[in-house]
Structure formats: structure tokens, C-alpha cells
Amino acid sequence: xxxxxxxxxxxxxxxxxxxxxxxxxxxxxxxxxxxxxxxxxxxxxxxxxxxxxxxxxxxxxxxxxxxxxxxxxxxxxxxxxxxxxxxxxxxxxxxxxxxxxxxxxxxxxxxxxxxxxxxxxxxxxxxxxxxxxxxxxxxxxxxxxxxxxxxxxxxxxxxxxxxxxxxxxxxxxxxxxxxxxxxxxxxxxxx
Numbered sequence: 142x143x144x145x146x147x148x149x150x151x152x153x154x155x156x157x158x159x160x161x162x163x164x165x166x167x168x169x170x171x172x173x174x175x176x177x178x179x180x181x182x183x184x185x186x187x188x189x190x191x192x193x194x195x196x197x198x199x200x201x202x203x204x205x206x207x208x209x210x211x212x213x214x215x216x217x218x219x220x221x222x223x224x225x226x227x228x229x230x231x232x233x234x235x236x237x238x239x240x241x242x243x244x245x246x247x248x249x250x251x252x253x254x255x256x257x258x259x260x261x262x263x264x265x266x267x268x269x270x271x272x273x274x275x276x277x278x279x280x281x282x283x284x285x286x287x288x289x290x291x292x293x294x295x296x297x298x299x300x301x302x303x304x305x306x307x308x309x310x311x312x313x314x315x316x317x318x319x320x321x322x323x324x325x326x327x328x329x330x331x332x
Contacts, residue, residue: 177259177260177262177263178263178266185253185254185255185256186254186256191231191232191233191254192231192232192254192255192256193228193229193230193231193232194210194214194219194221194226194228194229194230194231194232194238195207195210195211195213195214195219195228195229196210196256197232197238197251197254197255197256198210198213198219198238198240199258200255200256200257200258200259200264200267201249201255201259201264201265201267201268202258202261202264203240203242203247203249204240204242209242210228211228213240213241213242214226214227214228214230215227215228218240218241218242219238219239219240219241220238220239221236221237221238221239222236222237223237223239232251232254233251233254234251234252234253234254235250235251236250236251237249237250237251237271238250238251238268245272245275245276246272246273247270247272248270248271248272248273249268249269249270249271249272250268250269250271251267251268252266252267252268252269253266253267253268254267255267
């Protein structure tokens with residue numbers, strides 16, 4: 142009798158859980174993405190467990206390594222709900238995370254907690270991105286980039302680069318504070 146009651150209870154629980162999921166049939170999903178989503182859900186913390194902010198921003202691919210995420214937190218570049226946080230701060234669903242990294246500010250709202258790093262399509266489902274668009278690439282002029290195959294820079298090229306970077310007038314090593322070729326005009330060895 143007890144076995145039948147247990148089976149009936151399990152059937153009732155299964156039916157109730159199916160009703161919560163909704164009446165809509167599941168949408169057609171790419172099998173690779175479905176597998177990655179399943180992996181992300183497996184990487185989620187158990188009920189009641191928390192995720193560190195440095196681990197979360199690494200897992201959703203906002204930073205390249207966890208140590209970079211921790212350094213950003215220590216440097217005050219990560220804010221959760223407007224407050225600067227330490228690397229061990231617990232992040233929750235619904236938190237707004239602001240991250241200044243590589244000259245850009247990222248503003249994201251947490252929608253899913255994960256601990257392990259996942260692929261980019263799955264990581265994008267773990268947050269809502271409210272970041273301003275990145276600056277156009279043409280706006281940032283690279284300084285000191287040489288054409289491929291141009292060879293080593295000449296002394297004249299090097300001086301022009303230093304002038305562009307604002308390093309003119311600084312004495313180089315071994316020049317004794319004077320501008321010049323750095324060569325001695327006298328003999329180097331006595332005869």
C-alpha cells in the first residue's frame with residue numbers, strides 16, 4: 142500500500158511540475174546550444190549557495206581570467222548595485238553589475254548564476270547587457286603601429302615615435318644627458 146501511495150505522490154508532483162512549466166511546446170533549439178545550456182545549469186550553484194563576483198564575471202566572459210576579475214574588484218572597477226565590492230562579494234539574480242575594463246564600461250543585470258566558464262552564446266543568456274555601445278574603431282588612432290614587412294624602425298623613426306608619444310627631450314641611457322648618436326668621438330681603445 143505504501144509503495145502505491147509513493148508512486149501516486151510522484152505522479153502528482155510530476156504533473157504539477159509540468160503545469161508550472163507552461164502549456165507552450167518547447168521551441169526548436171540548436172542541439173549544441175541546448176547541450177551548452179544544460180552544462181551551464183549544471184554549473185549553477187545548488188540552492189542556498191552563492192557565487193563570488195570575481196568568479197561570475199569570469200564565468201560569463203566579461204573578463205579573460207578570474208585573477209583579472211579579482212584585481213578589478215580590488216582596484217574599485219567593479220560595482221554591484223552602485224557600491225564598490227571585494228572579490229568575494231556574493232552576487233544574486235537581479236543585481237546590476239558595472240565593470241570598467243579595457244577602457245570601456247560594461248553594465249549588466251544578472252539573470253542566471255553560474256560558477257564555471259561556459260561558451261559565449263550561453264554566457265550571453267546569463268545577463269542582460271545595458272552597456273553603451275563601444276566607441277568606433279576609427280576613433281582610436283593606434284600610435285606606433287608599423288606596416289607589416291617594414292622592418293626594424295630606424296633611429297629617425299624611433300625619434301618620431303618618441304615625439305608623438307611625448308617623450309622628447311628625455312635623455313636616453315648612456316648619452317650623459319645630451320642628444321646625439323651616443324657614439325664616442327675619440328678612440329675606444331688605446332694603442
